[in-house]
Amino acid sequence: MENINQYLPFLIPVAVLEIGLLLVALIHLIRHKSVRNLNVGVWAAIIIILEFIGPVLYFAIGRKDD
């Protein structure tokens, strides 16, 4: 475990970016509650389950324009 702690300063920015992207996608989805293709529930699952690709797919094809 000691070893992992040593790399924490490197891991934190990675986690921040990853979780940040996931949250931005989820918050956008919850606030707009309407999507192109599929439905809101399926998109929420895609965003959470598919790391990276999920939020990217949501912004590319799921999100509805304002």
Next chain:
Amino acid sequence: MSNLFTFTKKELYEQIKTFKGVAVAAVLLVFGMTSPLLAKLMPEIFKSADLGVALQIPDPTYLDAYAQFFKNIGEMGLIVIMLVYAGAVVSETTRGTATLMLTKRLSHSAFVISKFLSAAIVWTASYAGSAALCTVYTIYLFPEGKPSNLLFSLFCMWLFGVITLAAALFASAVFKSYILSAVGTFAVWGLLLVTSALPKIKDYTPAFLSSDNLKLLNGACPPDKFQIPIILGILLTALLLTLACIIFRRREL
């Protein structure tokens, strides 16, 4: 010309507003950071997994860090790029907003090219950031050993990304739905990758840029060998974009 400039600027702004460009940048930056880390931590991960057999894993070097980086960017990174930009033109033609733009003294070609330029700017900036992070992390985690031709090797991957973007824009301008455009993009990309496995042409195809650029770092492959793939890569980009413009001009919107 000024139309092209204004529209590219508008596109860039749009990419930030719709989070598409932001998502691309975030994914690439994460790869830049995780690749050297993964290379460094891989032996530890194997050790803690305790597979029952004593595995002899050689100590990782800076080469493993860049190998991870090029693998991540060349596969996952480019897949993300393709998924995002396969919809660049299609999303506007299906919504009907393209017709609106094109009546405003913006030519069809300028429309397609400005989409490509804005995508290329996002790719370049995100890739540069990602490569910089990867280099800094690698220098810190693997202080011993110095890669040769690092910038040139990174450039080769960048150029391959630009070719991929041109393929995405081409498919996006030709097809009428996002799914078709995405399939088309992957088809062009897949064909390109297949050429890197064919014995007679594998040293000349643009796919060589992403398949062999790692060999530049330890001097296993001289930089001269990349001349033809680079020239062909630039020509292919120009060809894809020209075809995209010609076909898009003739399309009924």
